[in-house]
Amino acid sequence: xxxxxxxxxxxxxxxxxxxxxxxxxLSIDDEEFVVILGPSGSGKSTLLNVISGLEQPDSxxxxxxxxEICGLNQKEMTLFRRDKTAFIFQAYxxxxxxxxxxxxxxxxxxxxxxxxSDIIDALGxxxxxxxxxxELSGGQQQRVSIARALAKKPDxxxxxxxxGALDEETSKQILTFLKQLQKQLKxxxxxxxxxxSIAQIATKVIKMxxxxxxxxxxxxxxxxxxxxxx
Amino acid sequence: MKxxxxxxxxxxxxxxxxxxxxxxxxxxxxxxxxxxxxHQNQQDFTLTLHDEGIITDLSNKYxxxxxxxxxxxxxxxxxxxxxxxxxxxxxxxxxxxxxxPQKTTEIAIDKNFSQDNKLALGDPxxxxxxxxxxSGIFTLPDAISPLVADNGVGYKPTTQALILCSEEVYSNxxxxxxxxYAGRFLESVSExxxxxxxxEMLMDSQVKSVMSKEDNPQILSALSAKEKMFKISxxxxxxxxxxxxxxxxxxxxxxxxxxxKSTMGVLKALGYARIQIAKRYFLxxxxxxxxxxxxxxxxxxxxxxxxxxxxxxxxxxxxxQNFDPVQFILFTTVPALFFSVMAFVIAIFSLRKPPLEMIRxxxxxxxxxxxxxxxxxxPFKKAVFKAIVLNNILLVFLALLTGFxxxxxxxxxxxxxxxxxxVSSLTFKGSEYKSNVRFIEAKEMKFxxxxxPYFSExxxxxxxxxxxLNNGQFMALSSSLSRFKLYSIxxxxxxxxxxxxxxxxxxxxxxKYDLSVGDTVKIYVNNVVYQLPITAIEQSVYGEVVxxxxxxxxxxxxxxxxxxxxxxxxxxxxxxxxxxxxVSKFEDVLYASSQQKGTYFALSFLFIIIGLALSxxxxxxxxxxxxxxxxxxxxxxxxxxxxxxECNRIVLSGFRIIAYIGxxxxxxxxxxxxxxxxxxxxxxxxxxxxxxxxxKAIALSLVIFAVSYEVIMLLxxxxxxxxxxxxxxxx
Ligand SMILES: Nc1ncnc2c1ncn2[C@@H]1O[C@H](COP(=O)(O)OP(=O)(O)O)[C@@H](O)[C@H]1O
Ligand SMILES: [Mg+2]
Numbered sequence: 001x002x003x004x005x006x007x008x009x010x011x012x013x014x015x016x017x018x019x020x021x022x023x024x025x026l027s028i029d030d031e032e033f034v035v036i037l038g039p040s041g042s043g044k045s046t047l048l049n050v051i052s053g054l055e056q057p058d059s060x061x062x063x064x065x066x067x068e069i070c071g072l073n074q075k076e077m078t079l080f081r082r083d084k085t086a087f088i089f090q091a092y093x094x095x096x097x098x099x100x101x102x103x104x105x106x107x108x109x110x111x112x113x114x115x116x117s118d119i120i121d122a123l124g125x126x127x128x129x130x131x132x133x134x135e136l137s138g139g140q141q142q143r144v145s146i147a148r149a150l151a152k153k154p155d156x157x158x159x160x161x162x163x164g165a166l167d168e169e170t171s172k173q174i175l176t177f178l179k180q181l182q183k184q185l186k187x188x189x190x191x192x193x194x195x196x197s198i199a200q201i202a203t204k205v206i207k208m209x210x211x212x213x214x215x216x217x218x219x220x221x222x223x224x225x226x227x228x229x230x
Numbered sequence: 231m232k233x234x235x236x237x238x239x240x241x242x243x244x245x246x247x248x249x250x251x252x253x254x255x256x257x258x259x260x261x262x263x264x265x266x267x268x269h270q271n272q273q274d275f276t277l278t279l280h281d282e283g284i285i286t287d288l289s290n291k292y293x294x295x296x297x298x299x300x301x302x303x304x305x306x307x308x309x310x311x312x313x314x315x316x317x318x319x320x321x322x323x324x325x326x327x328x329x330x331p332q333k334t335t336e337i338a339i340d341k342n343f344s345q346d347n348k349l350a351l352g353d354p355x356x357x358x359x360x361x362x363x364x365s366g367i368f369t370l371p372d373a374i375s376p377l378v379a380d381n382g383v384g385y386k387p388t389t390q391a392l393i394l395c396s397e398e399v400y401s402n403x404x405x406x407x408x409x410x411y412a413g414r415f416l417e418s419v420s421e422x423x424x425x426x427x428x429x430e431m432l433m434d435s436q437v438k439s440v441m442s443k444e445d446n447p448q449i450l451s452a453l454s455a456k457e458k459m460f461k462i463s464x465x466x467x468x469x470x471x472x473x474x475x476x477x478x479x480x481x482x483x484x485x486x487x488x489x490x491k492s493t494m495g496v497l498k499a500l501g502y503a504r505i506q507i508a509k510r511y512f513l514x515x516x517x518x519x520x521x522x523x524x525x526x527x528x529x530x531x532x533x534x535x536x537x538x539x540x541x542x543x544x545x546x547x548x549x550x551q552n553f554d555p556v557q558f559i560l561f562t563t564v565p566a567l568f569f570s571v572m573a574f575v576i577a578i579f580s581l582r583k584p585p586l587e588m589i590r591x592x593x594x595x596x597x598x599x600x601x602x603x604x605x606x607x608x609p610f611k612k613a614v615f616k617a618i619v620l621n622n623i624l625l626v627f628l629a630l631l632t633g634f635x636x637x638x639x640x641x642x643x644x645x646x647x648x649x650x651x652x653v654s655s656l657t658f659k660g661s662e663y664k665s666n667v668r669f670i671e672a673k674e675m676k677f678x679x680x681x682x683p684y685f686s687e688x689x690x691x692x693x694x695x696x697x698x699l700n701n702g703q704f705m706a707l708s709s710s711l712s713r714f715k716l717y718s719i720x721x722x723x724x725x726x727x728x729x730x731x732x733x734x735x736x737x738x739x740x741x742k743y744d745l746s747v748g749d750t751v752k753i754y755v756n757n758v759v760y761q762l763p764i765t766a767i768e769q770s771v772y773g774e775v776v777x778x779x780x781x782x783x784x785x786x787x788x789x790x791x792x793x794x795x796x797x798x799x800x801x802x803x804x805x806x807x808x809x810x811x812x813v814s815k816f817e818d819v820l821y822a823s824s825q826q827k828g829t830y831f832a833l834s835f836l837f838i839i840i841g842l843a844l845s846x847x848x849x850x851x852x853x854x855x856x857x858x859x860x861x862x863x864x865x866x867x868x869x870x871x872x873x874x875x876e877c878n879r880i881v882l883s884g885f886r887i888i889a890y891i892g893x894x895x896x897x898x899x900x901x902x903x904x905x906x907x908x909x910x911x912x913x914x915x916x917x918x919x920x921x922x923x924x925x926k927a928i929a930l931s932l933v934i935f936a937v938s939y940e941v942i943m944l945l946x947x948x949x950x951x952x953x954x955x956x957x958x959x960x961x
Pocket of ligand 1: 011012018019020038039040041042043044045046047
């Protein structure tokens with residue numbers, strides 16, 4: 001159970017303060033698929049960063065099963081991320097000089113996880129282990145990045161526009177993998193996107209404007225990926 | 231092109247220009263000394279004769295003009311003075327202040343004595359009971375490291391003075407007069423002819439000894455041998471220095487262009503021409519210019535200190551450093567131009583790719599001269615390191631250089647420093663008379679405490695390879711009373727002189743003339759030649775003495791009967807000019823060699839600077855490149871939960887091993903270079919310094935290197951910790 005209360009995060013924008021998060025409160029149950037929607041600049045990424053412990057808010061609290069992460073020092077924060085979270089980035093950030101296998105190990109090593117072949121198979125990467133990232137398509141790279149994230153067995157997977165750089169078909173493929181693996185491995189997904197269609201597959205949809213949550217919709221019966229259109 | 235980004239470039243340039251300028255100034259100063267001396271009607275050789283009456287005949291025979299170099303040595307309570315008349319035609323004194331003494335109340339003193347005793351023109355100087363006033367301060371072209379005393383004590387500028395005075399003053403002193411001749415070939419004699427004349431004179435039976443100016447440590451050889459050595463050591467250090475500097479600068483430029491690649495790609499996509507984009511890299515010029523100017527000015531300030539300490543033991547005219555605008559411009563604009571053009575060319579070159587590709591690849595490291603596919607099955611940490619290493623041969627090379635530079639230069643520096651100590655200790659090691667006196671008693675021979683009496687005679691020695699040692703000394707030790715022991719390095723044992731059936735030569739002679747046991751040498755004493763085999767080699771690294779025993783001397787015919795003119799003793803004999811001709815003490819030899827320290831200190835200082843500066847710069851640049859080209863990935867790893875320390879270990883630590891491997895290479899290199907250096911020195915001078923790897927120097931270099939390396943790593947660790955998560959944040 002993830003509980004967010006009264007989060008405020010501001011940035012100095014020239015002379016005035018810009019509130020990227022303005023008193024945001026929210027709670028997310030375990031194993032939910034949360035999608036955060038909103039126009040560009042509405043504070044989605046900031047919210048994701050604060051929840052995931054990449055950034056400290058000005059005030060407010062973020063608690064994971066009663067463990068408060070706001071106010072932790074850098075080291076404690078690192079250990080928290082190491083233990084609980086994983087990330088998928090729009091730009092993949094695979095280490096360009098490492099093979100697929102080594103890239104996945106980057107995640108696995110953090111938790112001392114020796115067996116990575118299951119996750120490689122689960123993402124259909126079998127046979128590509130020895131390739132370097134530049135030898136893969138965008139979709140394949142994003143799958144490697146999912147494998148890398150899940151190889152560390154996170155409780156929470158944070159994704160910022162994970163399909164932002166991919167075409168419709170590949171995006172759907174990625175989302176299918178994500179949903180499938182979530183069911184199998186049981187973790188919570190919190191995903192930022194500007195693509196409203198993706199909201200249909202989520203269990204909870206959060207809409208943001210100007211640093212505020214304007215709407216939270218729970219979806220008891222999320223659709224399957226192949227049922228949605230872009 | 232922000233200045234902050236260019237600071238390593240500026241530093242490298244400062245360092246390079248600093249060293250080069252220092253070198254130029256030093257060589258210039260030697261040149262200017264030579265030039266000054268060139269106007270003083272310098273001698274071609276020094277001559278001593280068996281019979282002074284024949285000098286005119288000889289001068290006609292070999293076409294030279296000459297000047298008798300007469301002098302008297304005066305000892306008073308504190309000081310020793312070598313008094314000469316101011317009537318020289320050859321080796322004319324060079325007055326830095328004042329004029330030659332004219333009146334009977336005047337004398338001129340040498341520059342070092344005046345400096346060390348703070349004596350100025352007009353000040354009184356009391357010699358014996360007479361007080362003179364100083365009319366001039368001079369240096370002599372034939373007394374670069376002057377011999378003042380004649381009792382074996384080395385040159386001490388504070389208590390030993392060269393004095394020039396009028397004929398009248400000179401004749402008032404009734405000390406025994408010593409004469410040799412300075413000779414100068416007539417203008418009409420060709421260089422070749424000079425050489426043959428010298429060779430003939432060398433073997434002329436009427437000539438006791440002749441020493442050409444090249445062989446005379448009093449004249450130019452001291453300086454030119456030093457210069458030679460200086461050049462050799464500098465070339466060995468500078469060859470790597472130059473290479474590293476070039477590699478570093480090119481790396482920095484490539485790196486800064488690579489960092490801008492995606493921006494350049496965008497510009498190109500917008501329709502800017504290649505030249506338009508690349509031409510701003512000319513802006514690197516001003517930064518290089520600033521760096522070069524700083525480097526030049528720093529060495530302009532430092533060079534007098536440097537040159538002075540190099541010349542500390544010499545009596546040479548002061549060298550003034552004039553600001554040379556042409557040189558300044560040359561040293562600043564040439565590198566500036568070179569690097570602007572280079573940056574421009576590299577920029578043009580990297581702009582040849584299509585814009586889209588540039589935008590996409592902008593962030594990845596493109597220094598990969600040798601991209602290797604890495605197939606690693608071990609954990610991620612090792613994989614990262616291997617990948618970084620294998621993908622960046624240049625970085626590996628630089629990391630190797632880091633250790634190499636530090637160890638090679640530090641160790642060469644330390645061996646130079648240790649050199650003078652080594653010389654004196656090695657000379658005396660193995661001799662039973664380590665800490666004691668040897669003297670020649672002038673009047674009657676009286677053996678003290680039954681120590682070792684000897685017979686010593688000046689001689690010429692001709693070696694099998696044709697080399698002739700002109701100022702040799704033949705020494706026959708008592709066969710029955712010999713406690714004098716020499717040590718053989720080859721055999722690792724003491725040489726029992728009484729058992730020798732030939733002569734013992736020293737290690738310097740062995741190196742210089744390629745001698746080995748069994749060779750026969752010719753010894754010329756008073757024009758008679760005696761042939762003697764070499765039966766042992768003792769370990770002294772300098773000295774022109776060959777030893778045998780009395781039996782051998784008599785058997786060969788060198789002596790008719792047992793006779794002695796000197797004795798080695800352990801008694802502490804004080805020199806007394808009425809009784810002794812010569813007393814030499816261990817302390818004096820030590821003092822003389824410690825005088826050389828200035829030279830080696832200055833040289834080794836230079837090496838330490840080159841070594842450390844380059845090493846630190848190189849590793850800084852390696853770290854900077856690794857961090858700046860991997861920022862995104864570092865941030866990503868941190869987001870995933872790798873701690874700062876882990877990131878640091880994974881990405882940076884591996885270079886430590888490489889740097890230390892470089893250190894080992896550097897150590898080997900230093901050993902080889904010092905060996906070559908000292909061998910060359912043995913050939914070119916009168917000393918052979920054995921080169922043994924010095925574990926203390928290696929350990930000290932290692933400590934210095936390790937400390938500076940870790941400090942730099944610590945700094946870069948901070949800069950790596952500062953890579954913020956922001957750089958990967960989901961925006
Ligand atoms: N590091 C920052 N410094 C200054 N302003 C920032 C920073 N990060 C985000 N902002 C501002 O905060 C607001 C919210 O940004 P963000 O969370 O990235 O929005 P979104 O992801 O919804 O597009 C924007 O107006 C953005 O300009
Ligand atoms: Mg965003």
